[in-house]
Amino acid sequence: MSILEVNSLKKIYTTRFGGNKVEALKNVSFSVEEGEYVAIMGESGSGKTTLLNILAALDKPTSGVVSLDGQNLSKIKESAVSAFRRDNLGFVFQDFNLLDTFSIEDNIYLPLVLAGKNPSQMERRLVPIAGQLGITGILRKYPYEVSGGQKQRAAVARALITEPRLILADEPTGALDSKSTDELLSLFSEINRNGQTILMVTHSVKAASHAGRVLFIKDGEVFHQLYRGNNTNQQLYQKISDTLTMLATGGDRR
Structure with a gap:
């Protein structure tokens, strides 16, 4: 069952005073099934950041529809957007977005505090997540x-604790060393095997090779996609690398 539907998405930015128009997204359509792990790749300026912002209900498309569990994100009232985002989406950012004046525990609890959950309920949710992620001691x-x-x-614990329908990850390995990258990618795979739907934007071929499907964005459109099938991470890595080479050298859409 599809939990995310993106249909004919288009985004045009008008520069100051209306002098020029920039078409960031042209005609993007795809769906994400419940329990899928999807990576989105593309060169800088390809439109993937704009797409992520629209999927996160941080921006609205010029035309087209994004639906999460059948709800059109553009139709959500401005006053209800923050609550919708908090209740349905989990976010993992490259720069972690943790508050230095809060303990790790309080950072993780923050979305539940904002949602008005009681302390005992928050603790019941945190204990198994912290154990799974190996952060109980910190x-x-x-x-x-x-x-x-x-x-x-x-940051992953904070994303999971709200029990979101979809986790959106923006370059989650970008600020990590190779050992921490390997650990995080293994963690994402485990979380996905447990049923969590993940959509990740990344420049990293290694990160994308852990996904079940890879979408390639070029010039504001979905240019190509790869499915894992029976491929190992190493085999998918090679296919992703070949596709990125095709993108860079002007190959035809497949």
Whole structure:
């Protein structure tokens, strides 16, 4: 069953004073099935960041429809957007977006606090997540006291604790060393196997090779897609690399 539907999405930005128009997205259509792990790739300026902002209900398309569980994101009232985002979407960012004045535990609890959950309910949710992510021992520490990999695990915990329909990850390995990257990608795969739907925007071929499907964006359109099928991570890595070469050299859409 599709939980995310993107149909004929178009986004045009008008420069100041209306002098020029920039077409960031031309005609993007795709769907994400419940339990899928999808990576989106493309060169800088391809439109993937614009697409992510629209999927996150941070921006609205010029035309076209984005639906999450059948609800048109553009039709949500401005006053209800924050609550919708908090209740349905989990976010994992490249720079973690943790508050240094809050402990790791309080950073993770923050979306539940904003949603008005009671402390005992928050603790019941956190205990198994912290155990799964291996961060139980750092919950009372502050972000500046832990490593980048631990910060990103805390960010993943914050995304998971709201029990979101969809996790949106924006370059989640971008600020991590190779060891922390491997750990995070293994973690994402485990979370996905447990049924969590993930959509990740990334420049990293290694990160994308862990996904079940890879969408390639070029000039504001879905240019090509790859399915994992029976491919290993290494085999998918090679196919992704070949496709990126095709994109860079002006190959035909497939």
